[in-house]
Amino acid sequence: MLKKQRVYVVHQFDAPVAKVFATLSEHENLSKIFAPAKVTRVSDGQGARNGVGSARKLSIPFTPSIIETNQVYVENERIEYKITAGFAPIKEHRGVMKFIDLGNRTRLEYTIVFKGRVPFIGPLVKAALQDGVARGLKKLKF
Numbered sequence: 001m002l003k004k005q006r007v008y009v010v011h012q013f014d015a016p017v018a019k020v021f022a023t024l025s026e027h028e029n030l031s032k033i034f035a036p037a038k039v040t041r042v043s044d045g046q047g048a049r050n051g052v053g054s055a056r057k058l059s060i061p062f063t064p065s066i067i068e069t070n071q072v073y074v075e076n077e078r079i080e081y082k083i084t085a086g087f088a089p090i091k092e093h094r095g096v097m098k099f100i101d102l103g104n105r106t107r108l109e110y111t112i113v114f115k116g117r118v119p120f121i122g123p124l125v126k127a128a129l130q131d132g133v134a135r136g137l138k139k140l141k142f
Helices: 017-025 027-032 121-139
Strands: 004-013 038-043 055-059 066-074 078-086 090-101 106-116
Touching: 004 121, 017 027, 017 090, 017 106, 027 038, 090 121, 106 121
Parallel strands: none
Antiparallel strands: 004 106, 038 055, 055 066, 066 078, 078 090, 090 106
């Protein structure tokens, strides 16, 4: 049986929650976090450009692209998404970005859970995501 993997990254920004949320809710800005992946918008959401139903394509060199779709969107508080199309080495994927208002600062708690499709893939993807997301968030400037 394949074990569920959990990536958990906490990062604090010296910027108000509205500014951090506005940046990270824009699909194209996620390329900065997931480099070398290129992130492009596929469709807008219901009621808000980046709301529920909005989708993005992640293209990583030498791998098939995947589509992620927002499932939950609460402005300045929470975004939840999952892989909805394409072939990925993982399954049962769910990403959650939780934004916590600290006045002029913002705490982001970013959790990604998934299972690998075959043994040993899950831990490899987890290690890459854990390190990559943490490094990518440090690169964001406000």
